[in-house]
Amino acid sequence: MALVLATNAFGQPKAESTPGDTGSDLFRKKLETRIRDIADKFDGVMGVAILDLTDGRISSLNADRVFPTASSIKIAVLVELYRQDQETRSGAKGK
Numbered sequence: 408m409a410l411v412l413a414t415n416a417f418g419q420p421k422a423e424s425t426p427g428d429t430g431s432d433l434f435r436k437k438l439e440t441r442i443r444d445i446a447d448k449f450d451g452v453m454g455v456a457i458l459d460l461t462d463g464r465i466s467s468l469n470a471d472r473v474f475p476t477a478s479s480i481k482i483a484v485l486v487e488l489y490r491q492d493q494e495t496r497s498g499a500k501g502k
Contacts, residue, residue: 431462439466 438457446453446468454474456467
């Protein structure tokens, strides 16, 4: 699974499992419930989006909310730091 910006289902009531639910469906329901529980206890507003790379389904919480970009810029900074670190490590191994 990967985190992405998207829209979908966290705002909907928890669906009970049915005999036709797959393991993936049950996992998704448990994950969404757990994230909702964490968000309810969080002192602030949390936005989450999850893309299941196996089937393309997206689950999200507060996807329609606008968040300031102050914290999201940290992602780009960390990605660049990681890239530079990997570049340094691969250069050091080649010597």
